[in-house]
Amino acid sequence: MRIPRAVLGLAATLCLMAPAHGGVTDTPLPTFSDGKAAQLVALLPGVIKKNQIDTDVICTNLAPAAVDVGFEVFDQGGVRGNQVAAGNGALLAVGPGRTVTIATGGTAVLHEDAVITLEAPVTSLANGSGRVVATDVHIACTALAVDSLHTVADPRTCPTCKPPTLAGLHLTYVAAPAPSSPCPATPSPACRKPPAPGRALLLLQDRSPATLDILLWKWSGTGTTKADFDDPTATSSYQLCLYDQTGGTPTLQLAAVAPAGGTCGSLACWLASATGFQYLDPALTSDGLAKMLLKAGPPGAAKLFVQGRGPRLPRPALPLTPPVTVQLSNGSGSCWDAVYTTPITNDAANFKAKSD
Numbered sequence: 298m299r300i301p302r303a304v305l306g307l308a309a310t311l312c313l314m315a316p317a318h319g320g321v322t323d324t325p326l327p328t329f330s331d332g333k334a335a336q337l338v339a340l341l342p343g344v345i346k347k348n349q350i351d352t353d354v355i356c357t358n359l360a361p362a363a364v365d366v367g368f369e370v371f372d373q374g375g376v377r378g379n380q381v382a383a384g385n386g387a388l389l390a391v392g393p394g395r396t397v398t399i400a401t402g403g404t405a406v407l408h409e410d411a412v413i414t415l416e417a418p419v420t421s422l423a424n425g426s427g428r429v430v431a432t433d434v435h436i437a438c439t440a441l442a443v444d445s446l447h448t449v450a451d452p453r454t455c456p457t458c459k460p461p462t463l464a465g466l467h468l469t470y471v472a473a474p475a476p477s478s479p480c481p482a483t484p485s486p487a488c489r490k491p492p493a494p495g496r497a498l499l500l501l502q503d504r505s506p507a508t509l510d511i512l513l514w515k516w517s518g519t520g521t522t523k524a525d526f527d528d529p530t531a532t533s534s535y536q537l538c539l540y541d542q543t544g545g546t547p548t549l550q551l552a553a554v555a556p557a558g559g560t561c562g563s564l565a566c567w568l569a570s571a572t573g574f575q576y577l578d579p580a581l582t583s584d585g586l587a588k589m590l591l592k593a594g595p596p597g598a599a600k601l602f603v604q605g606r607g608p609r610l611p612r613p614a615l616p617l618t619p620p621v622t623v624q625l626s627n628g629s630g631s632c633w634d635a636v637y638t639t640p641i642t643n644d645a646a647n648f649k650a651k652s653d
Contacts, residue, residue, distance in 0.1 A: 320375030321428045327381040329365040331389055335381065335430035340469045341440050344370050344401070344425040346415070351402035351445045352427070352466065353409065356391075357582040359556070360435040363390040368399040370413060370427045378419030381430065386413040394559035394566075396580075405448040406461040407441075429468075437582035437609065440466040470608075480538035480552040484622045488634035491518035492596060497635030497652035499623055503615050504646070507608035512537075512553070512585070514603040514623055516635055516652075521599035526591045527629040529557050529574050530567040535589060537603050538624045541617040550613035553584035553605055557628075585610025601625055601633055616643045621650065 321342075326335045344352045354368045366388050367381035379385040388397050388411050400409040401422060415422070429438050444462035452458070491497050500513040514537065527533035539551035559566045561578040568575050576589035590602035603625065619638050626632040637650035 319377065320371055321369075321426050323375070324369075324371070324377050326430060327367065327369070329367065329387055329389060329432065330382060330384050331365065333365055333432045335365070335367060335432065336434055337428060337471045338431050338434055338436045339429040339438055339471060341427040341429070341466060342469075343442075343466050344422050344427040345442055346370075346401040346422040346425070349444065349446045350462075351400055351404055351443050352422070353398055353400040353404065353407055353441045353443050354427070354429060354438055354468075355396060355398045355407075355441070355580070356429060356431075356436050356438040357396040357561075357580065358391045358393055358433075358435070359437055359582060360433040361393055362433075363392050364431050364433040364436065365389045366391050366397060366399070366436060367430045368411075368413065368427060369430060370401060370415075370419075370422055370425055372419045372422060373424040375426075376419055378415045378422065378425070379413045380416060385416065386411060394556075396560065396562055396582075400443070402445055404443045404445040404461075406463065407443060434471075437580065438468060439580055440468045442466055480536055480549055480624075482549060483547045484538070484540050484624055484634065485626065485632050488624050488626070488632035489519045489521070490633075491516065491635055491652050494653055495651040497623070499621065499635070499637055499648065499650050499652075501613070501615065501617075501648040502646065503612055507610075507612075508606075510585070510606060510608070510610050510612060512551075512603070512605035512610055514601070514625070516601040516625070516633055517597065518599060518633070520596040521593050521633075523571075523573055523593040525593070525631045526574055527627055527631065528569075529555070529576065529591070529627065530565065530569055531558055533557050533627040533629055535576070535591075535625060535627050537586075537605075538626070539613060540622045540624075541613070542620060543618050547622070548618075550617065551611045553586055553603075553611055555586050555589050556583055581605070581607045581609055583609075615645050615648055617648055619643070619650075620653075621648075 450458035502511040573591040592600040624634040635652035640650040
């Protein structure tokens with residue numbers, strides 16, 4: 298994908314510092330038009346609105362109640378370019394699980410729920426910055442620089458049409474939300490285990506930047522029915538818990554939660570099948586979890602799969618202290634686990650092991 302020069306130039310904005318009198322860190326947080334005070338959720342050091350390139354911020358409400366969400370932009374001099382308090386760049390009462398998009402301009406590719414109108418004296422965001430604000434910090438966002446002219450076209454009917462450009466922008470969370478359902482302090486003794494050694498795989502990779510972090514857990518084992526999974530499309534959240542033996546006792550090192558129900562983008566996060574359920578969230582909104590597969594089957598055929606990645610993925614401090622225990626459980630009391638005593642790799646960047 299070819300990136301316009303205007304987008305490539307965004308890298309330079311990552312080094313800009315706001316002046317003492319303004320900018321994303323010094324400008325007071327706003328109050329929304331409904332009178333609710335805003336909290337700082339995330340900083341976006343690169344924002345652009347120039348040469349048909351606009352910036353879109355896509356956010357999902359992970360809180361259990363409705364929240365107000367706003368996107369404030371600043372020019373290269375640190376001057377705020379829109380007033381969230383007046384409704385410019387703000388959306389009120391965004392429901393739980395709802396995803397919204399706030400942009401510096403309308404585009405031909407994405408649907409924008411709100412479009413910011415730049416306010417004098419700000420007329421350009423060639424080297425701008427921005428911040429996401431909300432009435433609750435439990436908001437997951439991503440940011441894109443978007444070509445506002447081109448749309449998707451069939452090359453068979455329009456071979457000369459240019460494809461749209463979407464380039465990811467760096468976004469830093471100021472406050473990381475706590476997991477929506479904490480893991481127990483020690484592993485549960487009543488989980489289903491693999492029937493033989495090597496039937497469960499655990500892979501952790503701690504990379505720089507954090508967008509390259511990876512979690513992978515595969516499990517196959519004892520007989521499981523679809524009813525054992527309860528119903529994650531409506532009532533049962535799933536949590537992945539990882540423990541090691543730091544200090545000689547079981548110590549919780551990672552907790553990642555896939556909430557029940559909800560929407561991921563425009564689709565339901567959880568999908569039901571004849572044999573189980575699948576969770577898909579390309580935006581990694583909940584603890585960096587991208588995919589979860591729950592497949593029922595007779596002994597040896599039941600399968601579980603969990604994949605996570607990116608900066609929102611909880612990262613245990615590597616290396617771990619074996620034995621390591623991983624448990625996947627739901628609110629109805631069902632639980633599956635595996636223990637890893639002899640890792641294949643266990644260093645400061647990687648942990649890989651097959652189960653006992």
